Amino acid sequence: MIYNEWYEEHAKKHATIMKKLEGLDEYDIVQYFIFENMVEKEPDFCELYKTNTKCHEMYELNCYMCGCPHFRFNQTPQKQDDLEFHSICSISSKRGKRTVREVGDVAEVHQDCSGCTIPHGEDYIFSNFDEDWLEMMKNVKKLDL
Numbered sequence: 001m002i003y004n005e006w007y008e009e010h011a012k013k014h015a016t017i018m019k020k021l022e023g024l025d026e027y028d029i030v031q032y033f034i035f036e037n038m039v040e041k042e043p044d045f046c047e048l049y050k051t052n053t054k055c056h057e058m059y060e061l062n063c064y065m066c067g068c069p070h071f072r073f074n075q076t077p078q079k080q081d082d083l084e085f086h087s088i089c090s091i092s093s094k095r096g097k098r099t100v101r102e103v104g105d106v107a108e109v110h111q112d113c114s115g116c117t118i119p120h121g122e123d124y125i126f127s128n129f130d131e132d133w134l135e136m137m138k139n140v141k142k143l144d145l
């Protein structure tokens, strides 16, 4: 599945859960999205739930903003010298990194978010909270890193 398809599917899944949670306040909604609760109640929300695996080893991993709003997937890779950028972090988080894959004559650059927990922390989620996931992704506040 390419990223854009995943993005649309994920927005739908998020909206379905939000319908179920109608009437809860912001705090309770965000608590519902804690990893352990999601694994139990929403097993189809994330592929990793099947194996009870966290995408990041962190205390209280929260899945409300999964699909980081700072991640940019380039449908058409951007070329710069010998490099082809397939994805980037729009805020150049110091906790993210870039991986380079040699494919024939081309060096593909991909964003690697495995070391970055920014979208999974509750403070960050509360400061950007919107019940509409797509709006939240669009309107995310700029971070001072």
Ligand code: SF4
Binding pocket: 068, 069, 070, 071, 072, 088, 089, 090, 091, 092, 093, 095, 096, 097, 111, 112, 113, 116, 117, 118, 119
């Ligand atoms: S490095 Fe962090 S802030 Fe940047 S796109 Fe990845 S998860 Fe988001």
